[in-house]
Amino acid sequence: MTAPTPHVLLIAARTALDRPGGLGGSAWARSTALLTRQALEAALAAYWSARAPGMESCSAKCQLLALPFYVDDPTIRAAHQTWAALSNACHHHAYDLSPTAPELRDWLDSTQAVIDTLTQATVVPRLTRPVSLPSQQARRQSPALQLARRNSS
Amino acid sequence: MDDALLDVVLGRIDDDTTLSEGATELLLAACQSDHALAQAVGGEPPPRPEPRTAEQAAAEPVGAFLASITAEGFRGVGPAQTLRLHPGRGLTVVVGRNGSGKSSFAEALEVLLTGSIARLDGQSSVFREGWRNLHHPHPARVAAELHVEGAPGTTRVERTWADAADLASGTATAQVTGEKATGLDRLGWTDQLTTYRPFLAHTELEAMLDSPSGLYDRLASVLGLDDLTGAANRLRDHRLALEKQARSAEAERNDLAGALADVDDERAAQAHAVLTARVPDLAELARIVTGTGSPQAGGALDVLRRLVALVPPDLAAVDRATGFLRDAANGLDAVAGSEAARAKALADLLGQAVRFHDRHPADTDCPVCGRSDALDKAWHDHATAEIDRLRTEADTAERAHTAARAAVQAATTLIRPLPDAVAQGEAAGIDTSALAEAWAAWADDPPPARPEAPDDLRRLADHLATATALVDAAGAVARAATAELAAREDRWSPVAKDVAAWIDQGRAAAHTKPAIAELKKAEAWLKTAHDDIRNERLRPIATRAQETWRALRHESNVDLGAIRLSGDRTRRRVDLDATVDGTNGNALGVMSQGEVNALALSVFLPRATLTESPFRFVVIDDPVQAMDPAKVDGLAHVLHDTAHTHQVVVFTHDDRLPSAIRRLGLDARIVQVQRRPGSVVEIASVDDPVDQALRDARAVAATTSAPDAVRSRVVPGLCRLALETALTEITQRRQLQAGRPHHEVDAALDGAHRLTEKAALALFGDSSAGGDVLRRLNQIHRRHGDTFQALKAGAHGEPVGSAHRTVDATRDLVEALRTALR
Numbered sequence: 001m002t003a004p005t006p007h008v009l010l011i012a013a014r015t016a017l018d019r020p021g022g023l024g025g026s027a028w029a030r031s032t033a034l035l036t037r038q039a040l041e042a043a044l045a046a047y048w049s050a051r052a053p054g055m056e057s058c059s060a061k062c063q064l065l066a067l068p069f070y071v072d073d074p075t076i077r078a079a080h081q082t083w084a085a086l087s088n089a090c091h092h093h094a095y096d097l098s099p100t101a102p103e104l105r106d107w108l109d110s111t112q113a114v115i116d117t118l119t120q121a122t123v124v125p126r127l128t129r130p131v132s133l134p135s136q137q138a139r140r141q142s143p144a145l146q147l148a149r150r151n152s153s
Numbered sequence: 154m155d156d157a158l159l160d161v162v163l164g165r166i167d168d169d170t171t172l173s174e175g176a177t178e179l180l181l182a183a184c185q186s187d188h189a190l191a192q193a194v195g196g197e198p199p200p201r202p203e204p205r206t207a208e209q210a211a212a213e214p215v216g217a218f219l220a221s222i223t224a225e226g227f228r229g230v231g232p233a234q235t236l237r238l239h240p241g242r243g244l245t246v247v248v249g250r251n252g253s254g255k256s257s258f259a260e261a262l263e264v265l266l267t268g269s270i271a272r273l274d275g276q277s278s279v280f281r282e283g284w285r286n287l288h289h290p291h292p293a294r295v296a297a298e299l300h301v302e303g304a305p306g307t308t309r310v311e312r313t314w315a316d317a318a319d320l321a322s323g324t325a326t327a328q329v330t331g332e333k334a335t336g337l338d339r340l341g342w343t344d345q346l347t348t349y350r351p352f353l354a355h356t357e358l359e360a361m362l363d364s365p366s367g368l369y370d371r372l373a374s375v376l377g378l379d380d381l382t383g384a385a386n387r388l389r390d391h392r393l394a395l396e397k398q399a400r401s402a403e404a405e406r407n408d409l410a411g412a413l414a415d416v417d418d419e420r421a422a423q424a425h426a427v428l429t430a431r432v433p434d435l436a437e438l439a440r441i442v443t444g445t446g447s448p449q450a451g452g453a454l455d456v457l458r459r460l461v462a463l464v465p466p467d468l469a470a471v472d473r474a475t476g477f478l479r480d481a482a483n484g485l486d487a488v489a490g491s492e493a494a495r496a497k498a499l500a501d502l503l504g505q506a507v508r509f510h511d512r513h514p515a516d517t518d519c520p521v522c523g524r525s526d527a528l529d530k531a532w533h534d535h536a537t538a539e540i541d542r543l544r545t546e547a548d549t550a551e552r553a554h555t556a557a558r559a560a561v562q563a564a565t566t567l568i569r570p571l572p573d574a575v576a577q578g579e580a581a582g583i584d585t586s587a588l589a590e591a592w593a594a595w596a597d598d599p600p601p602a603r604p605e606a607p608d609d610l611r612r613l614a615d616h617l618a619t620a621t622a623l624v625d626a627a628g629a630v631a632r633a634a635t636a637e638l639a640a641r642e643d644r645w646s647p648v649a650k651d652v653a654a655w656i657d658q659g660r661a662a663a664h665t666k667p668a669i670a671e672l673k674k675a676e677a678w679l680k681t682a683h684d685d686i687r688n689e690r691l692r693p694i695a696t697r698a699q700e701t702w703r704a705l706r707h708e709s710n711v712d713l714g715a716i717r718l719s720g721d722r723t724r725r726r727v728d729l730d731a732t733v734d735g736t737n738g739n740a741l742g743v744m745s746q747g748e749v750n751a752l753a754l755s756v757f758l759p760r761a762t763l764t765e766s767p768f769r770f771v772v773i774d775d776p777v778q779a780m781d782p783a784k785v786d787g788l789a790h791v792l793h794d795t796a797h798t799h800q801v802v803v804f805t806h807d808d809r810l811p812s813a814i815r816r817l818g819l820d821a822r823i824v825q826v827q828r829r830p831g832s833v834v835e836i837a838s839v840d841d842p843v844d845q846a847l848r849d850a851r852a853v854a855a856t857t858s859a860p861d862a863v864r865s866r867v868v869p870g871l872c873r874l875a876l877e878t879a880l881t882e883i884t885q886r887r888q889l890q891a892g893r894p895h896h897e898v899d900a901a902l903d904g905a906h907r908l909t910e911k912a913a914l915a916l917f918g919d920s921s922a923g924g925d926v927l928r929r930l931n932q933i934h935r936r937h938g939d940t941f942q943a944l945k946a947g948a949h950g951e952p953v954g955s956a957h958r959t960v961d962a963t964r965d966l967v968e969a970l971r972t973a974l975r
Contacts, residue, residue: 054860062856065849066867084816085786 006046006115009039010108017104029098033089036104036111040083043115047071050122071121075113082110154184154380156205158686162381163204165682175667176674183384183391183675190387194395194668216769216895218800220298220307220886224261229254231289231832239822240300241885241898242769243842244796246811247804249826254834255804256354258826259774261295263352265312266342269321272356284320288832291316293323304330305892310337330892342767348374349766353757355775359746361753369718369725372760376690378683382721385679392672395665402655402662406433409648409655418645419452420444424652435659442653454641456581459574460634465627466567466595466620474567477560478614482607484553489607493550500543503536558604564613567620568596575630583633588626595623680721687718697759704794705751705787711744713752747780751788758791762799769895770800777805789813793821811840820845820878843882846875847964854956866947868956872963873908873944879967880915883974888918908945915974933969940966 004012013035016028044063048055051070055063064080086107089099099107154162162184166177181201182193189199218240225233229252236258238245249255260270264284273284285293293314301308309328314320325337337343350371362368373379406428413425420441427438449455510516510528519527571592578585595616602613695716702713714730729752744752754776761771773792777785789810795801803810814821820842827835850871853864881902888898901920905911909923916922916929931938940962 052860052863054858055863058856058859062853062859065853065871066859066863069867069870080818084818088816 004042006039006043006119009035009042010112010115013039013108017101017108029100029104030090032104033086033099033107036108037083037086037090040079040086040111040114043111043118047118047122071117073117073121075110075117078110079114082107082114086111154384155377158377158380159184159202160204161686162682163202165685169678172678173671173674175671176678179388179668179671180384180675180679183387183679184380187387190391194391194672196664215302215304215767217299217301217308217767218889218895219262219770219772219802220300220890222258222262222265223294223296224254224257225295226286226289226291226293227261227264227295228257228284228286229828229832230257230261230834231286232834233294234834234836236824236826236836238800238802239841239882239886240800240889241882241895242796242798242800243882244792244801244803244814244819244821245824246814246821247802247824247826248808248811248839249804249806249828251806253806253826253828254832255806255826256774257834259352259354259772259802259804262297262772263354264320264323265295265297265310265325266337267346267352268312268323268325270354271352272354273320282319285314286832293318300886300889301329301892302889302894303892305890306330307890308340310340345767348377349761349763349768351761351766351768351771353754353761353771353773353776355778358750358753358757358776361757362749366723366725368727368756372691372694372716372727372756373687373718373725376687376694376718377765378687378690381679381683381686385676385683388672388676388679392669392676395669395672398658399662399665399669402658405655405658409651412648412651416644416648418641419449419454420645421648423449424649428652432663433659435656435663438652438659439656442649442656451577451580453581454638456574456577457583457634457638457641459572460578460581460583460585461631461638463572463574463627463631463634464569465624466569468620468624470567471617471620474560474564475614475617477556478564478610478617481553481557481560481604482610482614484556485605485607485610488546488550488553491546491550493547493554496543496550497547500540500547503540503543507533507536507540554605557607557610560610561602561604561613564602564617565599567617568599570596578630581634581637583630583637585630588623588630591623591626595620683721684719691716691718694756694759694763698755701755701758701791702752704791705755705784706748711748713755716756747784750776750778750780751784754788754791758795762795770802771795772802772804774804775806776803777807777810785809785813786817789817789819793819796821815840818845842878843875843967846871846878847960847967850875850960850963851957854960864956868959869944869947872959873947875963876941876944876967877908877911879970880911883915883970884911884918887915887974891918908941912941915970930966933973936962937966937969 013032016035017032041060044060044067045056047067048063055066060083064083067076067079085099085103089104089107162180166172166180172180178193178198179190182189182198185199185202192199219238220240221235221237223233223235224230234254236247247255247258260272264270270284285291294311296309296311299308299310308330310325311328312323312325314323324335326333326335327337327340328334329339360367361371410425410428413421413428424438424441427433427441506528509520510533517526517528518524571589575585575589575592578589599616600609600612602609604610698716699713706712712732714732715728716730717728718725719728720726754773757773758771761768776788780788792801792803792810793814805811811821811823814823821840822838822842823840825837825839827837829835850868853859853867853871856864884902885898888901889895901914902911905914905920907923909926910920912926912930913922914920916926927938927941930941940959943959944963
């Protein structure tokens with residue numbers, strides 16, 4: 001069986017969010033988070049197998065740490081945070097509340113952006129400068145501000 | 154008034170053409186001082202203030218960063234312990250269990266700078282007195298090191314307590330650029346500590362939204378409108394004082410009018426008329442009171458004064474005149490029958506005859522009657538004697554007549570007609586009828602006095618002599634008039650004094666009317682200006698509060714719209730325009746405690762981090778309580794965001810915030826506080842951005858399944874990131890310690906793109922000194938130069954096998970730099 005593409009997974013995630021169907025309780029939220037995370041990880045794997053074969057089998061954390069050194073794009077800088085949030089939502093913590101629909105939509109949107117960027121980067125391999133400082137550049141576009149704008153729209 | 158605020162006011166005045174000149178003067182004076190306003194009200198406005206130059210307007214206040222907080226014998230901290238902080242932008246999270254002593258540091262800083270702890274205000278004495286450490290009550294001391302822009306070196310602030318002293322009676326000292334002084338005044342932060350209060354304890358977070366006026370005060374103080382309120386109060390106080398003055402002048406005017414009405418005096422009546430006029434003629438009133446005005450002709454006062462000044466006939470003169478008259482009458486008697494003219498003519502005729510005879514002695518016949526020899530010597534002698542006799546007779550008669558005419562003339566002049574005053578005596582209540590009758594009898598009908606009739610003269614003399622009765626009567630009238638005048642003066646003068654005293658008041662009150670009107674105009678203008686400026690200044694804070702709230706709210710269905718300040722004095726309040734699921738509602742009513750806390754934080758942070766604040770740090774104690782996990786993520790973002798411009802120090806008792814920070818990959822310094830028995834507090838740095846980058850690098854280095862090409866690119870990249878972060882920290886700390894303004898430091902950091910430039914900036918404070926970097930690193934240790942070169946070369950450097958060694962070498966380099974450049 002061929003692994004589903006990131007886009008297919010993302011569509012499935014959106015469907016789970018918009019039409020929960022029979023999924024009751026918090027199951028719809030967790031399945032959305034799970035599918036979104038899978039989409040993100042599938043996009044990473046697809047990118048690495050084209051760019052640096054072998055890398056796709058490393059941990060998602062390692063792949064995400066390496067990614068800014070290969071793709072210089074604001075969406076990539078936010079990818080790590082989105083992935084961390086999704087991972088957190090996928091694991092059921094006793095004290096955690098399940099994520100809300102607006103949060104899930106945020107994560108879906110930013111994952112969509114990451115997937116688009118990675119697809120683009122795979123088609124036209126970019127020769128990016130090796131060192132761009134993710135955390136310092138991220139400062140200029142602060143996550144909280146982004147979050148605020150998304151929440152307000 | 155605060156210069157920036159004054160500029161706004163001046164600008165508004167310029168734009169407003171409807172404001173009168175007088176109101177403008179008052180307004181500007183009110184913006185300055187009470188004294189200036191008093192001058193302006195008095196018609197001598199002080200010079201207008203000048204707007205600031207663009208350069209002055211652009212100046213930022215000097216900022217301060219925290220380098221350390223020390224506590225000893227204070228709350229949970231026994232033996233002295235110091236919490237070291239990175240004195241620059243960035244987020245530091247101090248984690249410690251309840252009772253670990255972490256909050257003691259937050260409160261140590263608060264009491265150090267403000268002299269009190271907001272959490273304890275209003276608490277029972279059990280709480281208030283428990284601030285000393287049980288295990289180590291003495292000495293009690295809190296201290297902090299700050300790096301202040303423009304003050305090279307470390308600014309040290311300390312507060313110590315004597316053994317029995319309570320919390321409020323500590324002794325504070327401040328040491329700025331090496332000079333130590335008692336008290337914290339020289340820091341110049343007294344007002345700013347209230348205005349931009351950089352501390353927020355959990356209890357405050359909960360209390361912040363408790364009362365609308367309390368929140369108003371917190372927000373309003375930051376808007377810096379106190380001076381505007383002060384000016385408005387000044388205008389109001391002045392107006393009230395003037396109104397009071399006007400009212401009391403009016404009341405006294407009424408009292409005085411009443412008193413005047415009771416005084417039976419013409420002046421009192423006049424003054425009464427003037428006083429009761431709608432606008433009293435104060436000049437006229439002054440003339441009435443000082444008596445410089447002419448009294449009403451025919452009025453009692455006028456009559457009395459003239460009666461007092463009455464001149465009766467002079468009895469001595471009367472005596473002389475009667476004497477003359479009688480003498481003249483006797484003289485006339487003596488020459489009675491003689492005709493002066495005939496005697497004179499005859500004397501002349503005889504004289505001519507004698508002269509003719511002298512010239513023609515031969516002619517002896519009388520040329521008149523013709524008798525011969527009539528003109529002889531005997532005739533001549535007789536005629537000569539006759540001439541003398543006749544001439545004497547003529548002279549005597551002439552003199553008697555002249556004397557009679559003169560005597561009559563003199564007597565007539567003595568007789569003066571009845572003075573008007575005597576006839577008007579009744580108007581002044583003086584009985585002058587006797588005098589009038591006597592005077593009339595004396596003056597109106599003197600007997601005819603033909604100067605040639607001696608009897609006429611004698612009758613006139615007799616008539617004149619009757620003046621004695623007249624003089625007696627006049628004396629009586631004058632005495633009565635004098636007495637009446639004195640009586641009137643006794644009645645009038647006390648009330649006249651009152652009126653005189655009132656005139657000044659009335660003059661002032663007359664002046665106050667237009668002043669009050671102008672003051673009212675100025676007040677109304679200022680109120681509008683105040684409301685406008687208030688919301689203009691609130692807007693950026695409100696906008697940031699909204700953004701913060703949106704980042705924090707997550708699943709909350711409450712959306713925060715506009716924040717407005719409205720009302721004043723006891724009706725001041727904050728309008729939070731909140732919608733619940735899109736429907737307008739009272740936000741505070743429907744919000745959970747966690748949401749209220751988040752909202753309070755949304756308002757606190759923008760307020761504490763305004764550019765106008767001298768504090769580049771905010772200290773937040775336990776903001777996480779009552780927040781649900783999703784909000785903790787939002788909080789991590791908000792704090793991290795705030796840390797881009799400020800030093801944010803957060804104390805928290807649980808791991809949720811640090812773990813959210815770690816999970817979200819946000820850079821932060823994490824410090825752990827632990828307390829051993831005996832209040833021995835230990836502080837350990839758990840994590841910081843350099844550690845994070847090195848940890849990431851090590852994680853990638855340890856991923857053996859990763860392709861070599863990736864590892865040899867990513868590991869040096871992350872190591873280089875760790876080094877750059879360390880260099881940035883060092884630069885910030887050293888430059889800020891040297892007193893350099895933070896925006897210059899930021900600009901220098903932003904301008905240093907290359908690793909060598911960043912290193913030069915950290916090592917020498919000069920990014921262009923890159924040529925000396927390697928030499929300096931090699932001085933510390935030769936291998937550090939090599940590490941630096943390798944990281945500079947990045948992906949093209951070391952082979953993969955040494956990935957772990959690259960991380961180790963980077964860690965050593967960072968530690969060496971931190972030690973060498975402490």
